[in-house]
Amino acid sequence: MKKILLTCFFIIVSNAWINAQELKSPDGNLVLTFNLNAEGTPVYFLAYKKKEVIKESRLGFILKSDIKMNKGFQIAGTQKQSEDNFWEPVLGEQKKIRNQYNELKADLIQEKSKRKITIYFRLFNDGLGFRYEFPVQDNLRHFVIQEETTEFNLTGDHKIFWIPGDYDTNEYSYTTSKISEMQSLMYNAAHVSMAAQTTIKNLAAQTPLMMKTIDGLYINIHEAALKNYPAMCLNVDDKAYSLSSHLVPDAVGNKGYIQTGSFTPWRTIVVSDDARNILVSKMILNLNEPCAFEDTSWIKPVKYIGVWWEYFTGGGSTWAYSDNQDVVIGATDFSKLKPNGTHGANTKHVKEYIDFASTNGFDAVLVEGWNEGWEDNTAFKKERIYSFTKSYPDFDVKDLSVYAKQKGVKIIMHHETTSSASEYERQLPDALKFMVDNNYNAVKTGYVGPIIPRGEHHDGQQMVNHYTYIAKEAAKHKIMVDSHEAVRPTGLHRTYPNWFAQESARGTEFEAMEGIHPDHTTILPFTRLMGGPMDYTPGIFQGDLSVYGSKKNKLSTTLAKQLALYVTMYSPLQMAADLPENYMRFKDAFQFIKDVALDWDDSYILEAEPGDYITIARKAKGKQEWFVGGITDENPRIALIDFSFLPAGKSFTATIYEDGKTADYKSNPQSYNIRKVNVNSKTKLKQKLVASGGVAISIK
Numbered sequence: 001m002k003k004i005l006l007t008c009f010f011i012i013v014s015n016a017w018i019n020a021q022e023l024k025s026p027d028g029n030l031v032l033t034f035n036l037n038a039e040g041t042p043v044y045f046l047a048y049k050k051k052e053v054i055k056e057s058r059l060g061f062i063l064k065s066d067i068k069m070n071k072g073f074q075i076a077g078t079q080k081q082s083e084d085n086f087w088e089p090v091l092g093e094q095k096k097i098r099n100q101y102n103e104l105k106a107d108l109i110q111e112k113s114k115r116k117i118t119i120y121f122r123l124f125n126d127g128l129g130f131r132y133e134f135p136v137q138d139n140l141r142h143f144v145i146q147e148e149t150t151e152f153n154l155t156g157d158h159k160i161f162w163i164p165g166d167y168d169t170n171e172y173s174y175t176t177s178k179i180s181e182m183q184s185l186m187y188n189a190a191h192v193s194m195a196a197q198t199t200i201k202n203l204a205a206q207t208p209l210m211m212k213t214i215d216g217l218y219i220n221i222h223e224a225a226l227k228n229y230p231a232m233c234l235n236v237d238d239k240a241y242s243l244s245s246h247l248v249p250d251a252v253g254n255k256g257y258i259q260t261g262s263f264t265p266w267r268t269i270v271v272s273d274d275a276r277n278i279l280v281s282k283m284i285l286n287l288n289e290p291c292a293f294e295d296t297s298w299i300k301p302v303k304y305i306g307v308w309w310e311y312f313t314g315g316g317s318t319w320a321y322s323d324n325q326d327v328v329i330g331a332t333d334f335s336k337l338k339p340n341g342t343h344g345a346n347t348k349h350v351k352e353y354i355d356f357a358s359t360n361g362f363d364a365v366l367v368e369g370w371n372e373g374w375e376d377n378t379a380f381k382k383e384r385i386y387s388f389t390k391s392y393p394d395f396d397v398k399d400l401s402v403y404a405k406q407k408g409v410k411i412i413m414h415h416e417t418t419s420s421a422s423e424y425e426r427q428l429p430d431a432l433k434f435m436v437d438n439n440y441n442a443v444k445t446g447y448v449g450p451i452i453p454r455g456e457h458h459d460g461q462q463m464v465n466h467y468t469y470i471a472k473e474a475a476k477h478k479i480m481v482d483s484h485e486a487v488r489p490t491g492l493h494r495t496y497p498n499w500f501a502q503e504s505a506r507g508t509e510f511e512a513m514e515g516i517h518p519d520h521t522t523i524l525p526f527t528r529l530m531g532g533p534m535d536y537t538p539g540i541f542q543g544d545l546s547v548y549g550s551k552k553n554k555l556s557t558t559l560a561k562q563l564a565l566y567v568t569m570y571s572p573l574q575m576a577a578d579l580p581e582n583y584m585r586f587k588d589a590f591q592f593i594k595d596v597a598l599d600w601d602d603s604y605i606l607e608a609e610p611g612d613y614i615t616i617a618r619k620a621k622g623k624q625e626w627f628v629g630g631i632t633d634e635n636p637r638i639a640l641i642d643f644s645f646l647p648a649g650k651s652f653t654a655t656i657y658e659d660g661k662t663a664d665y666k667s668n669p670q671s672y673n674i675r676k677v678n679v680n681s682k683t684k685l686k687q688k689l690v691a692s693g694g695v696a697i698s699i700k
Contacts, residue, residue: 567629
């Protein structure tokens with residue numbers, strides 16, 4: 001590790017730009033300029049290869065009540081340092097990650113109030129991260145944030161990939177437009193059916209926010225290391241092309257309860273003139289703290305199937321055991337209720353899934369609807385809906401635990417909370433003990449509906465702390481966590497690697513509801529996945545849900561694209577989401593899902609353009625095996641796959657799973673072809689992708 005330290009202390013008498021601080025990235029392409037303006041407000045500029053990225057933008061806070069900590073400052077001192085080292089993630093897209101940056105630390109003090117704040121700027125080759133520190137000081141200890149006034153002033157009317165600013169959901173469809181067009185498109189973007197939805201009244205968008213400038217710069221704005229602080233949305237000024245922080249409030253409108261001696265999350269700006277470099281960036285991970293656990297041997301990637309998709313197909317399977325809507329957890333004797341005959345999570349049916357998992361080499365089976373309380377699962381006003389330790393009468397926990405162990409398969413626990421976070425925390429010690437006693441080592445948590453405590457939001461400070469608490473408590477029991485409907489990730493899977501996946505975006509289940517646009521999965525890696533892996537649940541082979549009876553939905557992809565998503569949508573937790581019988585109909589295509597790795601030595605972004613296409617190659621960890629995934633939006637294209645990532649001088653067999661000649665995602669999505677070719681490091685393949693199609697390649 002290299003570390004260089006340079007310190008200088010001075011007091012600015014005049015806030016003139018002659019004292020501006022400049023910081024360059026290690027490769028010199030990015031330049032940050034920091035100073036105070038005439039009002040004593042901290043401001044920064046950012047340029048990339050001499051092109052302006054962020055114009056003069058102000059920094060600071062307003063504390064309750066109207067205490068201005070965004071002007072009247074002097075610079076008390078600055079300090080620079082550099083770092084260059086490597087670290088290894090427990091699970092990841094590459095075996096080693098380089099952490100190389102130059103840092104500027106600026107200590108600020110208000111001349112009149114003597115209040116202090118420190119701003120840290122870290123400039124990597126791929127972008128800028130900055131955060132605030134509230135130092136311990138005599139005249140400020142506990143305080144409430146009224147607003148954070150961080151700005152990101154842009155240089156023009158950029159192309160932008162966005163979802164509406166919201167305190168409670170990230171599950172919108174993405175809209176692609178210019179910034180100036182957002183207001184006219186907002187109504188249609190925001191007015192969709194959600195279980196919990198609190199849109200921001202002014203024009204706002206969520207992070208990660210992806211943009212492209214007219215002169216070809218790609219810009220991504222997000223945050224890193226979100227702990228004990230509300231999530232940040234972005235206010236949008238569509239006339240000035242300016243963005244500013246909008247923190248998620250609590251039930252009484254306060255933004256954050258802070259004690260001095262603490263830090264905010266990092267605000268992140270990833271920049272490149274090559275879209276592939278946005279996907280390559282590991283800056284958000286680098287801005288998070290190292291792994292908090294000494295022993296990580298129990299944290300493993302998981303490929304799973306589940307009693308799940310059958311609930312969405314309209315085929316009649318249900319989460320609930322009975323049709324009684326008046327159950328009371330702790331009082332109702334479920335053994336005396338009349339079964340509805342459609343309950344999916346029954347012992348016999350789950351054993352069928354365990355058998356399928358064992359036969360086909362899957363690690364685990366997720367079972368939703370196993371526990372008491374699903375009769376009331378839409379009763380969002382009810383605080384205690386579920387038991388997390390008592391199963392329905394037709395789900396034999398002990399028998400299934402023994403059966404799964406004999407078959408070499410784990411069962412994934414499911415904890416749907418219906419957003420009653422306070423009740424979940426009360427039951428958590430017993431729930432985790434129950435998991436350990438019955439051989440569960442992973443849990444899928446869910447937060448459907450409005451939060452209880454009432455008035456709190458999914459992305460507010462209290463719930464941010466809740467999600468982290470769950471991950472840390474689960475780790476004490478060597479349990480991995482996959483959270484759904486939670487705050488979007490910010491790289492905390494580096495610090496808590498057992499929190500190994502999240503949903504936090506529109507996933508496959510929406511194919512059975514409002515639908516998913518063909519460009520959705522070409523945008524997600526540039527947006528939602530910037531913060532961490534997603535449990536997207538791909539692998540649906542039977543895309544026409546009308547075959548099950550009541551639904552008319554059709555998937556927005558070809559079958560080959562569903563295979564490609566296992567590579568393009570990174571996650572160490574991957575589900576084969578379709579019904580087992582559909583995989584038996586297409587055994588040769590199913591082979592790719594069985595073969596594809598989950599943990600990687602290296603990843604290569606071969607082609608990428610947000611909203612249009614992505615082609616990625618990855619090398620399986622510790623093996624001479626590679627997998628390639630390529631996807632496109634609603635437009636057909638020719639993907640150019642360059643195999644130069646392969647070792648030179650060796651020949652390999654590539655099995656190509658491609659769209660068939662007659663494939664069409666609307667009328668003939670199940671048309672595919674499988675062929676084998678010999679490839680080496682000099683091979684360049686021109687591969688046809690049909691509209692919303694894809695290609696998946698296995699190389700051995």
